Amino acid sequence: MVCFYSKLWKPADLLESEELAKEIKDCVIKIVRKREDKAVNGEVDSFDNNFLGLLINAYHDSDENNRLSLEDLVDECKTFYWTGHDTVNALLAWVLLLLAIHGDWQEKARREVIDIFGNQNPHPESIAKLKTMTMIIYETLRLYGATNGLPRKVAREVQVGKLVIPANIDLLIARAALHHDPQLWGDDVHLFKPERFAEGIAKATNYNAAAFFPFGLGPRFCVGMTFATIETKIALSMILQRYTITLSPSYVHSPIPILTLHPEHGIQVILEPLHNNA
Numbered sequence: 121m122v123c124f125y126s127k128l129w130k131p132a133d134l135l136e137s138e139e140l141a142k143e144i145k146d147c148v149i150k151i152v153r154k155r156e157d158k159a160v161n162g163e164v165d166s167f168d169n170n171f172l173g174l175l176i177n178a179y180h181d182s183d184e185n186n187r188l189s190l191e192d193l194v195d196e197c198k199t200f201y202w203t204g205h206d207t208v209n210a211l212l213a214w215v216l217l218l219l220a221i222h223g224d225w226q227e228k229a230r231r232e233v234i235d236i237f238g239n240q241n242p243h244p245e246s247i248a249k250l251k252t253m254t255m256i257i258y259e260t261l262r263l264y265g266a267t268n269g270l271p272r273k274v275a276r277e278v279q280v281g282k283l284v285i286p287a288n289i290d291l292l293i294a295r296a297a298l299h300h301d302p303q304l305w306g307d308d309v310h311l312f313k314p315e316r317f318a319e320g321i322a323k324a325t326n327y328n329a330a331a332f333f334p335f336g337l338g339p340r341f342c343v344g345m346t347f348a349t350i351e352t353k354i355a356l357s358m359i360l361q362r363y364t365i366t367l368s369p370s371y372v373h374s375p376i377p378i379l380t381l382h383p384e385h386g387i388q389v390i391l392e393p394l395h396n397n398a
């Protein structure tokens with residue numbers, strides 16, 4: 121019955137979301153066709169070896185069984201666009217908030233950036249030297265991780281301690297609860313203390329791999345982790361080289377999960393140039 125009526129009548133928001141989904145799909149297909157045309161017209165040798173090029177190659181695979189469908193190609197692009205953009209955007213926002221509040225850590229991070237890069241743009245070979253910034257990013261991900269939990273489906277009955285979990289049930293591994301558990305992190309669990317990570321994740325979690333997993337766990341672990349952390353470090357270094365960050369009095373703290381954890385009213389910080397030419 122529901123199916124029958126939904127064919128006759130659709131609420132306005134469903135119609136709008138279908139329209140948007142179609143627009144996004146058309147937009148991705150347009151980009152794909154443009155890339156294909158360039159290869160066909162001989163302007164470039166191949167579809168390219170970047171991510172989009174690899175997907176287009178798979179879409180043109182001569183082996184029908186291996187070939188990627190157009191639907192899957194579009195879905196992969198949408199997944200990477202969202203996972204690649206929204207998560208890092210939120211992480212950068214939360215780091216800026218915490219550095220605006222914790223001026224001492226902001227200063228430590230800036231000193232490290234200037235020691236390593238001076239006023240030059242961050243260069244890839246030295247990103248790994250940013251130890252303080254790594255600690256700050258981990259502690260931010262602990263307090264304001266992108267997801268509240270990891271959804272999983274139980275494939276077969278398993279026993280975890282005294283608990284028997286039946287097959288086929290849906291589970292949410294409560295990341296936020298574990299990242300805020302005083303038994304794992306101590307009574308100061310709600311405080312921003314990047315020094316927890318001074319000797320790495322293993323030491324901070326007392327060698328408990330399930331205590332800290334901002335990028336997930338197991339075979340579906342985030343494929344963009346390295347890219348995301350490098351991107352965040354570059355952006356943050358460039359901001360710290362140029363500006364001091366203080367919190368605006370208009371900021372209202374209200375983290376809400378909209379797929380990823382977002383500041384409901386945005387994050388209002390005041391950036392003041394460190395140099396006249398910033």
Ligand code: HEM
Pocket residue numbers: 199200203204205207208211265266267270271333334335336337338339340341342343344345347348
């Ligand atoms: C701060 C940044 C990011 C955080 C915190 C984050 C976190 C996560 C988490 C928690 C998962 C689920 C893992 C699981 O179920 O075990 C995930 C999956 C994924 N992430 Fe990220 N992510 C970030 C950035 C990125 C970026 C930049 C990209 C791509 C450029 C990306 C691509 C993906 C993809 C494709 C998946 C799905 C993997 C799969 O299901 O096999 N992520 N991410």
